[in-house]
Amino acid sequence: MNTEFKDKVVIITGASFGIGRATALAFAREEAKLVISDVQDKEGESLAKEIIKQGNECIYVHCDISKPADVQNMVSEAIKHFGRLDIAYNNAGIEGEMGFTADGSEDNFDRVIGINLKGVWACMKYQIPEMLKNKKGVIVNCSSIAGVVGSQGLSVYVASKHGVNGLTKNAALEYASQGIRVNSVCPAGVQTPMLDRIVETSSGLKDQMNAMHPIGRVAQPEEIAEAVLYLCSDRASFITGHELLVDGGFTAQ
Numbered sequence: 555m556n557t558e559f560k561d562k563v564v565i566i567t568g569a570s571f572g573i574g575r576a577t578a579l580a581f582a583r584e585e586a587k588l589v590i591s592d593v594q595d596k597e598g599e600s601l602a603k604e605i606i607k608q609g610n611e612c613i614y615v616h617c618d619i620s621k622p623a624d625v626q627n628m629v630s631e632a633i634k635h636f637g638r639l640d641i642a643y644n645n646a647g648i649e650g651e652m653g654f655t656a657d658g659s660e661d662n663f664d665r666v667i668g669i670n671l672k673g674v675w676a677c678m679k680y681q682i683p684e685m686l687k688n689k690k691g692v693i694v695n696c697s698s699i700a701g702v703v704g705s706q707g708l709s710v711y712v713a714s715k716h717g718v719n720g721l722t723k724n725a726a727l728e729y730a731s732q733g734i735r736v737n738s739v740c741p742a743g744v745q746t747p748m749l750d751r752i753v754e755t756s757s758g759l760k761d762q763m764n765a766m767h768p769i770g771r772v773a774q775p776e777e778i779a780e781a782v783l784y785l786c787s788d789r790a791s792f793i794t795g796h797e798l799l800v801d802g803g804f805t806a807q
């Protein structure tokens with residue numbers, strides 16, 4: 555078994571469901587020490603118990619990433635329990651309301667930007683100083699193909715994910731010489747509760763969604779987790795400031 559991540563302290567946000575959950579389980583298989591967080595506490599706590607039952611170390615911390623005080627507390631809990639921070643996967647995000655730009659509400663704008671963009675900024679703000687103490691660390695932020703191309707009806711989401719790629723590149727430049735790598739992962743459609751909510755909005759959308767991907771299907775969350783683990787591994791030691799498309803060929807079209 556590859557034990558590269560054995561005893562590495564890893565924070566994952568939005569870990570109760572979907573890609574975050576799959577990534578937590580993937581790091582647990584590699585014997586990392588996990589700090590998982592979310593706003594859906596019941597499912598997060600039950601995931602932590604599942605991981606501990608498998609023989610790994612894990613704590614669950616409530617953290618709404620749009621609240622910097624929650625984020626600061628999550629990072630403090632990581633340090634309190636495990637003494638340092640090696641890796642962070644800033645995964646949590648929401649799709650927000652569907653609708654064309656001129657029809658969107660200010661509330662939706664503030665909520666999507668507050669979670670997807672300010673949340674990732676807050677995570678890095680508190681994670682980076684801990685990594686600097688060890689002159690080593692890896693951060694992966696969750697963007698999307700919507701961080702690279704537009705998507706009709708999802709303008710604020712698209713803006714937030716383009717912003718995540720911008721924050722990622724800047725942090726990568728600022729800390730590259732101090733041992734910290736920062737990259738983003740940009741999935742296309744992934745079979746998660748988020749995608750279920752999106753395809754529910756219109757009949758036939760599920761089939762259309764599969765057909766939009768040259769590979770002929772959406773991804774499984776475990777396929778995104780693999781890309782995150784790769785970016786966090788020493789195999790990616792020269793990769794920083796990169797937006798890794800994991801999109802079944804979507805943006806090659």
Ligand SMILES: NC(=O)c1ccc[n+]([C@@H]2O[C@H](COP(=O)([O-])OP(=O)(O)OC[C@H]3O[C@@H](n4cnc5c(N)ncnc54)[C@H](O)[C@@H]3O)[C@@H](O)[C@H]2O)c1
Binds near residue numbers: 568
């Ligand atoms: N599913 C897709 O098709 C897809 C595609 C591209 C990118 N993404 C991105 O992947 C990431 C994970 O998405 P997913 O599909 O697993 O979504 P999901 O909705 O299935 O799961 C997201 C998790 O984040 C949590 N969360 C929501 N708001 C939060 C907040 N304010 N603070 C902390 N946690 C919060 C939720 O409770 C949930 O556990 C998101 O950033 C999303 O934008 C998803």
